[in-house]
Amino acid sequence: MPNTRIKIENNQFTIDGRRIWFNGVNTPWNKWNDFGGNFDEKWWDNHFAELHAAGINSSRIWINCNNEQGAVNIANDGEVAGVTDQHWADLAKLFEIAARHKIYIMATPLSFDHFKDVGNRATDASKWRNLLHNKKAESFAQHYIIPLVQKFGDNPYLWSIDLMNEPDWVYEGKENGNIAWDSISYLFAVCAAAIHGNSEVLVTVGMSYPKYNSDGPNCEGNKISDAFLQGLYPNKLAYMDFWSPHYYDWVGKYYGAPFYIPPYGAYPDGYGMCPSKPALIGECMAKGSAGNTPGTQGKTIVDDYKAAFDNGWQGVMPWTSNGVDGCGDLSHLRAATQAMASKYPELVFPE
Secondary structure, eight states: OOOOOOOEEEEEEETTEEEEEEEEOOOOOOSSTTTTTTTOHHHHHHHHHHHTTOOOOEEEEESSSSSTTEEEEOOTSEEEEEEEEEHHHHHHHHHHHHHTTTOEEEOOOOOOGOOOOOTOOOOHHHHHHHHHHTTOHHHIIIIIIHHHHHHHSSSSSEEEEEEEOTTTHHHHHHGOOOOHHHOOOOHHHHHHHHHHHHOOOOEEESSSSSGGTTTTTTTOOOOTTTHHHHHOOOOOOOOOBBBBBBBHHHHHHHHGGGSSSBBBSSSTTSBBBBBTTBOOOOBBTTTTTOOTTTOOOTTTTHHHHHHHHHOOSSOOOBBBOSSSSTTTTTHHHHHHHHHHHOOOOOSSOOO
């Protein structure tokens, strides 16, 4: 396989010294908990071909949505013992498809959904809460995260791992446990160190908004900063490689619309990210800015992508390419990805 491993140089993402800009999407699932569940290889192959044809070079995928398929063997006290063979087999096929169609995958193994106590999931949710309460992070890293990067880390199309989707709601949401940041971020620290110690795969956490992703004004402190993580777990490998905040219109009145301001600096001059690392927009409406935030009136997803690029964001990954909810799909965002691929072909497909 050619040298297409993504690295970071001068706060930009590169492939063999050439810059890549993430002209991306979210394809979080086809069928909820696909991997080790009802994985449809043909669907993913066809969809990735469609993405590449639309000028898209990357997708964020929830490789475990809430573990209802039982892919991860987790005990009542939160101890993780292993992962099913079917989960690994399905992921092997996914990463083969990704390499075939040149779609770089940001893999997300956890979401606040794992911790959500709804319906008949109370017992399962308590297991995941106990993973944090009982500091079973090492077992999760040892039996899931390390095997993940050891099995697939040589495939450069597994370019990054987003450790948890929107952990803000695990802290803030009563239905998700109201778990302290020290316990949540301890898991991130242990897993980040494990990934860095066993692979070249990059690490991030997709935070909902800058409130817990920034040390700036109107924020509560960056709960995934190097200092915070290493204060919980004294290991120099416990760090994030880049920032990947999410944005929806409800955030705009507090922090602005990120497309139209730089990632660095406090609102209104920036989106609050620390300038020590590159930043991309990990989620946003596939339909584009809805005009509810000053400065976004009349803007389209095409405008959003262009402005994000001009303001120094290193990529945009709208939710979603396949219309899993009402936020839009490929039909809404294709014009933007094709425009970026046409204008900057050497940045979208540098390999």
